[in-house]
Amino acid sequence: MGTVPAVNLHQLQIFYAVVQRLSFTVAASDLHLTQPAVSLQVKALEKSLGLPLLERGGPKLRLTQAGEALYRCAVSILHAKDEAERAIDELRQVTKGKLILGANTTGGMYVLPRIVRAFMELYPETEVIFHIESTEWLYKKILENVVDMALVGGPTEDGRFGIEPVCLDHLVLIVSPSHHFARLAKVSLKDLEDQPCVLPQPTSRTRQFVERRLREMGIKLQVVMQLFGTEAVKKAVEANLGFGVVSSYAVEQESVSETLRIIPIKKLELTRHMELIYRKQKYFSPVAQQFREFVHTYAQQHLSQPRRAGKRAAKPSNGS
Structure with a gap:
């Protein structure tokens, strides 16, 4: 086998920026370099590797097969470099640091902000970047x-992740006060079949969980609207366009103000765990480790937990 050529980290950073922007000119601007300097470094990298990385003909740059392979490696290498620099910097000053957190819609809008707010009261110098995205x-x-x-709705079934249950997420049926279900103490599963239903988009983990559980009970919902996100579902239900099923955390205020009613379903509990997930064998900076431990402390005090022998489950709380 031949010797594998050394890859210059500076050239790799430039190549990564070019691929991200698909433009030498825009990448040069981002890197505060001239366009010829960027082109020269990419050509030098191609010469070093002995393979073309970019197809330059046509209106847009395109990656070659070698370019795609190198780009995948560059993503991991450059993120590992950033993480190493961040870890060393945070070790110098434990009370300061950056946290990059994520959550799906339910966790991101109704649960994680409470935890972050309480954590920031203890560690105000921590910088938090927060992504609310699909699981x-x-x-x-x-x-x-x-x-x-x-923070995501479980279950996560992937051996590449560390998974820590944080709290229970009770999904509840909601209706407008003017919906005929609002006059009932409970509804049966059969009641749901012929009623208009408003749910999130099909890729929603909440929707997938609800439909799977109801399929197991032999119930198929009559979905009349598919909306992006819990807030849109709540607004449609308020307008009496159908019933919805959302996390109880999402309707704490509305159930108190009675703009929405929560109606129990006979013989059915829609409960799942919210989980804190991370890459297995991940290095946690001091501030990240503090946050990870704080999540569980906060959850025990303020969020719904599984029942223990002789004890009732705690009710969700707004406290922080």
């Missing part, structure tokens, strides 16, 4: 070391 996007970014950890 699949979060999986990808955690594995790429872009996101430190994320």
Whole structure:
């Protein structure tokens, strides 16, 4: 086998920037370099590797097969470099640091902000970057070391992740006060079949969980609207366009103000765990480790926990 050529980290950073922007000119501007200097470094990298990395003909730059392979490696290498620099910097000053957190819609809008707010009261110098995205996007970014950890609806069944249950997430049926269900103490599963239903988009983990559980009970919902996000579902339900199923954390205020009613479903509990997930064998900076431990402390005090023998589950709380 031939000797593998050494890859210059500076050239790799330039190549990464060019691929991100698909433009030598824009990448040069981002890097505060001239366009000829950027082109020269990419050509030098191609010469060193002995393979073309970019197809330069046509209106847009395109990656060659070698370019795609190098780019995948560059993502991991450069994120590892950033993480190493961040870890060393945070070791110098434990009370300061950066946290890059993620959450799906439910966790990101109704649970994680409470935890972050309480944590920031203790560690005000911590910088927090917060992504609310789909669970699949979060999986990808955690594995790429872009996101430190994320709060998602379980179950996560992937051996590449560390998984820590944080709290219970009770999904509840909601209706407008003018919906005929609002006059009932409970509804049966059969009641749901012929009623208009408003749910999130099909890729939503909440929707997938609800539909799977109801399929197991032999119930198929009559979905009349598919909306992006819990807030949109709540607004449609308020307008009496159908019933919805959302996390109880999402309707704490509305259930108190009675703009929405929560109606129990007979013989059915829709409960899952919210989980804190991260890449296995991940190095946690001091501030990230503090946050990871704080999540569980906060959850025990303020969020719904599984029942223990002789004890009732705690009710969700707004406290922080």
